[in-house]
Amino acid sequence: MMTIPRLILAGDRSSAGKTTISTGVMSLLYERGLKVQPFKVGLDYIDPSYHSLVTHRQSENLDGFLMSEPAIVEAFQHSAEGSDVAIIEGVRGLYEGLEALSDIGSTAQIAKILNAPVVLVLDAQSITRSTAAIVKGYKDFDKRINFKGVILNKVGSDRHAEKATAAIQKYTGVEVLGAIPRNKGMSLTMRHLGLIPAREGASMVDDFGVRIDKIKAIVQEHVNIDRLLEIAKSAPKLKTGRQSIFKQEKPTGARIGVAMDEAFNFYYKDNVDLLQLKGAEVVYFSPLHDREIPDVDGLILGGGYPEFFARELSENASMRKSIADASASGMPIYAECGGMMYLTGTLEDEKGKRFDMVGAFGGVASMKHIRHIGYVLGQLEKDTPIGVKGTFFKGHEFHYSVLTDVPPDAKFAYRMDRGIGIKDGLDGMLVNNTLGSYTHLHAASYVPFARNFVDACVEYKGQ
Known part of the structure; x- marks a missing residue:
């Protein structure tokens, strides 16, 4: 059995703001002196580069189509060893995967394999009461998901946030852990395959560090980081098996x-x-x-x-x-x-x-x-x-x-x-x-x- 605080930041859809919020959360936890091990669900090189930049630990990819369940657990165990908390960024919407009628390749699949609490990042732009319907749907769709909270993103005003929060709490009972305003500072430069990789961005974009700092400041102001950490610490022990893939062998000289x-x-x-x-x-x-x-x-x-x-x-x-x-x-x-x-x-x-x-x-x-x-x-x-x-x-x-x-x-x-x-x-x-x-x-x-x-x-x- 392995005890490691862990949390999945999932999205209601692509471009909900998972990467910027995850990067901000990871950076803030790192600044507290915690050893933060980042993970990314799915096959992505660019989002993990931001994780690695702010945590100083290389991010790990977990994919339920490519990898068997034992391999996922073993890879998680291998990378999370020695860390204080694992933050896992999801892919696309929480339930999006390879197929329409299964969760293979989805964030939900990884959440169940790792028995990890899930916090949903919800794009709340232009909706208030409807946020409750969306959250209720995500919460009830698969009862095996340990659904622990929601972060509202792209809210238009304090009043917008208050109305959406009140609706979610009344109709779903789900805790609202943050409401992030629409802000150009919560974006990273895009190109045809997605974000610019962190290594390239740091060398090419003069204000790259400023962008990261601004994201971190916005997340700190509008998200309850203490509560996120409590939720991560509430994750149950994870049953692990023998290391069959990640075994150290003798040096070959190659x-x-x-x-x-x-x-x-x-x-x-x-x-x-x-x-x-x-x-x-x-x-x-x-x-x-x-x-x-x-x-x-x-x-x-x-x-x-x-x-x-x-x-x-x-x-x-x-x-x-x-x-x-x-x-x-x-x-x-x-x-x-x-x-x-x-x-x-x-x-x-x-x-x-x-x-x-x-x-x-x-x-x-x-x-x-x-x-x-x-x-x-x-x-x-x-x-x-x-x-x-x-x-x-x-x-x-x-x-x-x-x-x-x-x-x-x-x-x-x-x-x-x-x-x-x-x-x-x-x-x-x-x-x-x-x-x-x-x-x-x-x-x-x-x-x-x-x-x-x-x-x-x-x-x-x-x-």
Whole structure:
């Protein structure tokens, strides 16, 4: 059994204000001297970057479609260990998931698996008495949810807040824990896939820190933080099992370079953690700022927004050559989405301007603004650095780019049963020991990932 105060901040819909409010709450708890472990329901890289920024602990993703129930509990246990409180930001509306008639992939599913109290963030713009109907519906829809309170967001005035609060308390008995006024300060800059990542925002936006401070001040003034902490502490003990995924193994001597900068920063916490637990040393490097790769036995290039740094990436010719040479030598290289785009021959930005990239793969990564987002299912049809032929996997993809001019003799390792991939239901372009895909994998879901990649790096090191 594990005792850890925990709380889910769910939304009544997308854009209800979950991320800004969660970030504010986490920051305020951290300022009290608490060790705050952040979590995000669903497959998202950007919201967790804000969590990590304000708590100084890397945020963990939990997904009920990709991950089994034991894996979810184990991942929660692994990340929450040593913390004082866990704050979990939901995804979309509380009950939104993969299907219409089940809660698979939803915040509600995670709430039940972790037996965590839920506070609903409700977009109250332009409604007062109707807020009570919405809250009652959310409370009664699934009686297994430990529904503990509501935070009203985007209220128009004190009178608006008073009327909505009175209606909710009379008709539902649910405690109103805050009422946040409509305020431009409660927003973070958006772009086509969502918020700007915290790492990029901090380096590019002069008033980024001011924005975070303003969010924190507004949340502090209008939300009962003491009561939220009490609710988190009321969470019952969580039954945990044996650690089967997150087990520390002996050092292998393998060193794995992980690209981390403004252009490449989409990584799930578990993917990096599990490489280290399997005995590898992780070495971060920057394709933007460094001149060549570090002394490593494998490379991982995560997703991000390389299209916004195409000129800088292209002008760093020594880094491009360093990675191309490593690929040609047979070094294990794994790249997802933005990382894969960087490994192609050319990147075409939104205006049609083309920039030279690494060239490990043929083809042109073009920003066509054709939106692809969702879960994927597939299997490996070839042996790769992350798994062997015949292995099944679950993952997700979200991108606005497409690969064009793909060489007719290109080899693909993934056969997609669900999802778009690169072309014709295929994904996972494979050249030498370099694998690049639009599919994003979560290492606590696709468990062979870390073990196989570390083993491939050890084999390469021994050549």
